[in-house]
Amino acid sequence: xxxxxxxxxxxxxxxxxxxxxxxxxxxxxxxxxxxxxxxxxxxxxxxxxxxxxxxxxxxxxxxxxxxxxxxxxxxxxxxxxxxxxxxxxxxxxxxxxxxxxxxxxxxxxxxxxxxxxxxxxxxxxxxxxxxxxxxxxxxxxxxxxxxxxxxxxxxxxxxxxxxxxxxxxxxxxxxxxxxxxxxxxxxxxxxxxxxxxxxxxxxxxxxxxxxxxxxxxxxxxxxxxxxxxxxxxxxxxxxxxxxxxxxxxxxx
Amino acid sequence: xxxxxxxxxxxxxxxxxxxxxxxxxxxxxxxxxxxxxxxxxxxxxxxxxxxxxxxxxxxxxxxxxxxxxxxxxxxxxxxxxxxxxxxxxxxxxxxxxxxxxxxxxxxxxxxxxxxxxxxxxxxxxxxxxxxxxxxxxxxxxxxxxxxxxxxxxxxxxxxxxxxxxxxxxxxxxxxxxxxxxxxxxxxxxxxxxxxxxxxxxxxxxxxxxxxxxxxxxxxxxxxxxxxxxxxxxxxxxxxxxxxxxxxxxxxxxxxxxxxxxxxxxxxxxxxxxxxxxxxxxxxxxxxxxxxxxxxxxxxxxxxxxxxxxxxxxxx
Amino acid sequence: xxxxxxxxxxxxxxxxxxxxxxxxxxxxxxxxxxxxxxxxxxxxxxxxxxxxxxxxxxxxxxxxxxxxxxxxxxxxxxxxxxxxxxxxxxxxxxxxxxxxxxxxxxxxxxxxxxxxxxxxxxxxxxxxxxxxxx
Numbered sequence: 001x002x003x004x005x006x007x008x009x010x011x012x013x014x015x016x017x018x019x020x021x022x023x024x025x026x027x028x029x030x031x032x033x034x035x036x037x038x039x040x041x042x043x044x045x046x047x048x049x050x051x052x053x054x055x056x057x058x059x060x061x062x063x064x065x066x067x068x069x070x071x072x073x074x075x076x077x078x079x080x081x082x083x084x085x086x087x088x089x090x091x092x093x094x095x096x097x098x099x100x101x102x103x104x105x106x107x108x109x110x111x112x113x114x115x116x117x118x119x120x121x122x123x124x125x126x127x128x129x130x131x132x133x134x135x136x137x138x139x140x141x142x143x144x145x146x147x148x149x150x151x152x153x154x155x156x157x158x159x160x161x162x163x164x165x166x167x168x169x170x171x172x173x174x175x176x177x178x179x180x181x182x183x184x185x186x187x188x189x190x191x192x193x194x195x196x197x198x199x200x201x202x203x204x205x206x207x208x209x210x211x212x213x214x215x216x217x218x219x220x221x222x223x224x225x226x227x228x229x230x231x232x233x234x235x236x237x238x239x240x241x242x243x244x245x246x247x248x249x250x251x252x
Numbered sequence: 253x254x255x256x257x258x259x260x261x262x263x264x265x266x267x268x269x270x271x272x273x274x275x276x277x278x279x280x281x282x283x284x285x286x287x288x289x290x291x292x293x294x295x296x297x298x299x300x301x302x303x304x305x306x307x308x309x310x311x312x313x314x315x316x317x318x319x320x321x322x323x324x325x326x327x328x329x330x331x332x333x334x335x336x337x338x339x340x341x342x343x344x345x346x347x348x349x350x351x352x353x354x355x356x357x358x359x360x361x362x363x364x365x366x367x368x369x370x371x372x373x374x375x376x377x378x379x380x381x382x383x384x385x386x387x388x389x390x391x392x393x394x395x396x397x398x399x400x401x402x403x404x405x406x407x408x409x410x411x412x413x414x415x416x417x418x419x420x421x422x423x424x425x426x427x428x429x430x431x432x433x434x435x436x437x438x439x440x441x442x443x444x445x446x447x448x449x450x451x452x453x454x455x456x457x458x459x460x461x462x463x464x465x466x467x468x469x470x471x472x473x474x475x476x477x478x479x480x481x482x483x484x485x486x487x488x489x490x491x492x493x494x495x496x497x498x499x500x501x502x503x504x505x506x507x508x509x510x511x512x513x514x515x516x517x518x519x520x521x522x523x524x525x526x527x528x529x530x531x532x533x534x535x536x537x538x539x540x541x542x543x544x545x546x547x548x549x550x551x552x553x554x555x556x557x558x559x560x561x562x563x564x565x566x567x
Numbered sequence: 568x569x570x571x572x573x574x575x576x577x578x579x580x581x582x583x584x585x586x587x588x589x590x591x592x593x594x595x596x597x598x599x600x601x602x603x604x605x606x607x608x609x610x611x612x613x614x615x616x617x618x619x620x621x622x623x624x625x626x627x628x629x630x631x632x633x634x635x636x637x638x639x640x641x642x643x644x645x646x647x648x649x650x651x652x653x654x655x656x657x658x659x660x661x662x663x664x665x666x667x668x669x670x671x672x673x674x675x676x677x678x679x680x681x682x683x684x685x686x687x688x689x690x691x692x693x694x695x696x697x698x699x700x701x
Contacts, residue, residue, distance in 0.1 A: 121685070124281045128692055129684045132676040135692040136700060139308040139326035141381065158308045161689055162280040186322070277689040312694040313641060316660035318590040323697065355690055431643035432654070440647050466607040466642035473687060473695035474674055478611050478638070504690045511686060 032098035049076050049102060050091035063106025069093040072176030075148075077183075078102035088146045088180045108179025110190040113197065122205040124163025131194045134160050136187035143181035143191055149174050153181045153191050160194050165206045168198040270343045271399070272334045273301035276356040276503075277309050283353070283503035285547025289532035290352050290396055292545045296411055297403050301350060302342060304333045312355045312504075313470070314362035321376055327363035328377050331391040332384050347390045350399055352532075354502035358428035361393040361435050395429055396532075397445050397501060398437050408452040413540035415454030418562050422458040422495035423447055423531070424486065426505040427466050440464070446499060446531055453538040458495040462486045467508040479508045480515035487513070487526050496558055499531040506530065510552040527555030537564055578626025585623050588661035595651045596620045602645035602655045611638045616645055616655050623658060636662045637673055641698070667701030674699040 030045035034052060041056040050064065065071035074091035081099030091104060113130035120126045127134050134157055143153035152171050159167040172195035181191040219225065235243065279287040294301050307330050315323035330349070337343050351357040367374045368389050378386040400408065423446030430440045438445045443464065447457045465486060468479035486509060490498055500506050510528040517523050528551065536545050543565065548556050559565045574582070586593055596617070603615035612635035614622070622630035630636070636659050645655035667673070674695060679687075 125685050136696045162277040282688040313697050316657045317588050317664045427642040432646045469640040470694035
């Protein structure tokens with residue numbers, strides 16, 4: 001935190017180092033074997049799928065992001081030893097286990113619809129217009145089973161079909177758009193794009209403008225913050241840094 | 253999971269009989285007037301329709317292929333929700349699931365029948381849905397008309413405060429509550445259940461043989477003119493016999509017979525528009541209910557001029 | 568006089584496939600024409616339901632090329648009227664399924680005009696997707 005001088009790219013590189021960097025292989029006590037795209041690799045135990053793959057020699061340019069389970073870039077499918085179930089997860093959040101068969105699914109091919117929420121009717125037909133395939137849902141629940149965020153994906157698809165924007169937004173709120181639901185869907189629905197459309201529509205028409213926002217916008221247009229803003233804009237970088245570090249913080 | 257519903261059900265009263273109720277997708281949009289009027293009439297007759305939590309689309313058509321189990325999953329999942337309603341005490345030992353939409357009714361009842369008759373199919377579907385409790389096969393699917401019949405036409409007659417005198421209505425049944433025979437709620441060739449209800453409301457019922465002729469169903473998506481020809485036959489025949497409007501209980505029949513009158517007029521310029529009601533809309537008028545529940549603004553051919561001409565509604 | 572018709576093994580394979588998918592015994596059809604007489608959509612069809620049944624009985628795969636199997640609205644009028652209790656609507660469904668299962672859709676849901684999407688109820692689109700897409 002206090003290391004302000006280190007350039008951001010160096011910090012990212014540091015964060016992206018494999019967990020075993022600098023540790024000698026002979027010092028590692030427990031090893032497991034995993035099968036990456038069908039090829040067996042011996043890797044240290046207790047790594048995540050992502051770090052295990054890196055240990056095995058894979059270098060990620062795409063298909064990796066925050067490494068914290070938030071960005072949804074490192075979708076993975078795997079089967080555990082002795083289990084027929086095809087499981088899903090984020091590679092950065094799932095522990096590699098002995099005998100696991102796995103592969104990364106770094107991207108889900110899916111076209112994003114282009115729309116202007118201000119011009120769309122706030123009705124169920126908006127989903128059908130841009131993503132008519134939602135009506136092919138067979139309620140098999142495979143999407144829900146695939147979701148690494150444990151969302152009730154099928155329930156929000158159902159909410160979309162009946163035009164329940166509120167329900168959809170509530171259920172899909174924590175979606176990280178990893179695409180695993182869409183990969184598994186027998187009806188070829190792209191659930192996360194449908195949810196995004198629904199949340200945008202809900203934000204535009206369903207929620208209304210909150211009072212505090214209305215009040216603040218009024219204050220801004222009346223010029224309450226104009227002087228302060230002008231002062232900030234004219235500051236040098238040094239002055240800005242000083243203001244930032246000395247700023248009042250809200251209690252945690 | 254379904255916040256709209258819980259609010260609705262909590263605020264309702266009392267000693268009414270409570271039934272699990274399956275709405276279906278269209279009842280939440282273009283057929284909202286059907287749902288609102290049905291819930292209101294049911295309540296007037298002492299029946300509370302409790303929307304089942306987390307219901308999902310039934311698929312609207314029953315898959316007819318022998319090996320196509322995946323398309324029955326949706327219906328069975330809804331039956332599990334009915335079991336859960338009983339488990340959680342939302343209803344007391346009530347396994348009768350009430351539907352309004354004819355297509356949902358047909359799909360749910362047909363699936364239920366297959367599950368009850370074929371233990372192996374049921375087992376496969378239960379295994380596929382391993383996250384859910386097993387469906388035990390105890391649900392019974394009822395159409396709202398059957399529920400009304402079981403309450404008794406006399407009870408309906410007692411509730412009528414504004415008899416629908418001089419109103420000439422041809423009931424239209426469509427296919428999904430009449431066929432196949434095993435699913436039918438009435439005589440597939442000569443149904444009378446709507447006639448009996450309408451007569452209790454004071455309506456002059458017009459009988460036409462077209463009451464059970466298909467409206468074209470989902471062909472409306474592929475070619476609306478196929479539907480328009482059938483709608484023309486159904487509506488103009490009813491008109492010839494003296495009907496001023498039709499009643500239905502299916503949101504797709506309603507769409508095809510009502511909205512598609514525009515397409516009928518393209519092909520038959522002499523065609524005269526005719527209102528199409530959900531039968532429950534007429535019940536709300538006859539029961540003297542508030543006009544907020546009629547929902548006529550959702551009917552495509554405005555029925556209000558007709559009703560005003562008979563002094564059944566004000567403005 | 569009993570006339571025996573023999574069909575080629577290939578045609579019989581097709582007949583059996585439709586028998587299995589539909590769960591109906593299609594050879595029971597005696598070509599009385601009741602299904603065609605009652606079918607509300609027969610005027611839109613290129614062959615009648617009984618002709619469809621006959622083609623399947625003879626194992627003629629060309630039945631799959633006819634518009635009739637898609638015009639069927641699954642209204643079950645034939646089903647309740649067949650004197651041999653054959654569910655003709657199940658036979659039509661089986662024929663549609665044979666095509667749909669080869670990943671050949673009958674409608675392109677993306678091509679439905681905007682104005683239609685705005686007015687069509689979900690019930691119409693869901694059923695069309697189930698009947699016309701695989």
